[in-house]
Amino acid sequence: MTALSKKDQIRALLQSIESGDPGPIAVVNEEKYIQHNPQTQEGSEGLAALFLRLSKTSPRVNIVRAFEDGDFVFAHTEYDFASRRIGFEIFRFDDGQAVEHWDNIQERQGPNQTGRSMVDGPTEASDHDLTERNRSFVRSFVETVLVGGHLQQLTEYVDEGAFAEHNPRLADGISTLRSALKATDKECKCIDYQRVHRVLAEGNFVLCVSEGNFGGVHSAFYDLFRVAQGKLVEHWDTTEKIAPRSEWKNDNGKF
Numbered sequence: 001m002t003a004l005s006k007k008d009q010i011r012a013l014l015q016s017i018e019s020g021d022p023g024p025i026a027v028v029n030e031e032k033y034i035q036h037n038p039q040t041q042e043g044s045e046g047l048a049a050l051f052l053r054l055s056k057t058s059p060r061v062n063i064v065r066a067f068e069d070g071d072f073v074f075a076h077t078e079y080d081f082a083s084r085r086i087g088f089e090i091f092r093f094d095d096g097q098a099v100e101h102w103d104n105i106q107e108r109q110g111p112n113q114t115g116r117s118m119v120d121g122p123t124e125a126s127d128h129d130l131t132e133r134n135r136s137f138v139r140s141f142v143e144t145v146l147v148g149g150h151l152q153q154l155t156e157y158v159d160e161g162a163f164a165e166h167n168p169r170l171a172d173g174i175s176t177l178r179s180a181l182k183a184t185d186k187e188c189k190c191i192d193y194q195r196v197h198r199v200l201a202e203g204n205f206v207l208c209v210s211e212g213n214f215g216g217v218h219s220a221f222y223d224l225f226r227v228a229q230g231k232l233v234e235h236w237d238t239t240e241k242i243a244p245r246s247e248w249k250n251d252n253g254k255f
Contacts, residue, residue, distance in 0.1 A: 007066040010073045010091055010098070014063050020055030022048040029097035034252055036102040038242070041249040057081065065123040067202035069131075073098075074200050074207050076224060076236065078119055084108040086118045086238055088207065088222040090200065102209070102255070104222040106238045110168035113176070118166050121234055122226060125203035134227045135201040141232065142208045142223070146193040151178055159231035166236040190215055197255040204228060211242075211255060218242045220254055 004012070012024035025047045060080035067074050071093045079085045087105035091098040111117050127134070141157040144150050160174045170176045183190045194212040201207070210221040219239050226234035242254050 005068060006091075006093055007068045007073045007075070010075055010089070011063045011066055013098070014061055014075065014077060014089065017051050017054050018059050018061040020052045022052070025051065027098050029094070029099050032094070032097075032099040034100040035250055036100070036252050036254060038248040038250065038254055054081070064119045065205070067125055067200070067205050067207075069200045069202055072200050076119060078108070079105070088224070088238055090198075090207075090209070104209075104220050104238045104240045106240055110166075112165065112168045113171035114165065116164065116166045116172075118168060118236060118238075121164065121166065121236070125205050127227075128203040130227075131201050131203055134204060134206050135199050137227060137230070138201070138206040138208055138225050138232070139196065139199045141225075142193065142196055142199075142210060146181070146191075146210070147196065147212075149181075151181055154178060157232055159228070159233045162228075162231075162233045164234040166234070193221060209255065214239050214241075 009024065009027040013027055016022070016024045028047055030047060060078075062078040063075050064078060065076045073091045073093070075089045077087045077089055079087060084107070085105050086108050087103055090102040092100035094100075108118060137157070144153055145157060154174050154177070158174050158177070163173055163177075165172050165177065170180060181191055192213040193210050196208060196210050198209040199206060200209075204227045206225050206227065208221075208223045208225070210223070211219075212221060213219055214221075219241055222238050222240075224236040225232050
């Protein structure tokens with residue numbers, strides 16, 4: 001019997017939130033598990049008990065796309081618990097088990113001005129031989145344009161004629177992206193990227209995890225890009241407010 005890939009094990013784990021099936025939870029080493037969601041208290045409830053409790057609330061979980069990058073798996077997900085939400089989940093594996101977790105979740109909004117949802121579009125990675133080139137390219141874009149503010153270089157990175165945007169506030173093409181990045185609100189940039197924490201990639205899909213401010217509020221930005229012919233051609237994202245440290249339920253940090 002062929003062993004499941006890391007990303008398929010994570011698919012099964014996340015799906016068990018809906019089913020309550022304890023089997024897939026074995027992929028997690030709960031003794032070593034490091035939780036980076038500041039709103040989750042470590043050690044207060046085992047995952048099996050937690051997922052069984054959640055399953056009784058009739059949740060809906062849809063893993064839209066999942067990718068594998070060495071010891072990391074990153075997934076793009078839809079959740080329908082008390083409200084509909086979109087999330088990115090990152091798991092780090094060690095010795096065959098998941099031992100660390102990060103996420104970034106926001107309320108589902110949209111469709112956007114072009115009619116795109118926050119999750120539709122291609123789901124399978126290709127161009128695996130270009131993984132490292134695409135990772136470097138996306139890191140350069142985020143550090144140069146989003147963090148550095150060099151908007152005049154947008155066209156060096158973004159395919160202006162083919163850029164599909166899934167952010168619920170924006171539309172396809174470069175013009176609305178440029179306007180959003182230039183916008184100010186009471187002398188404060190609405191979108192203010194300050195630091196890149198992690199860039200994960202599989203083939204033509206690259207996820208960048210960044211920190212900054214949105215509307216003056218300390219936030220985490222998770223941006224998923226699809227790369228084609230050496231340019232950015234598609235973008236999905238979530239933005240989540242980072243709670244003040246006084247409200248954290250663990251000390252591991254968001255990043």
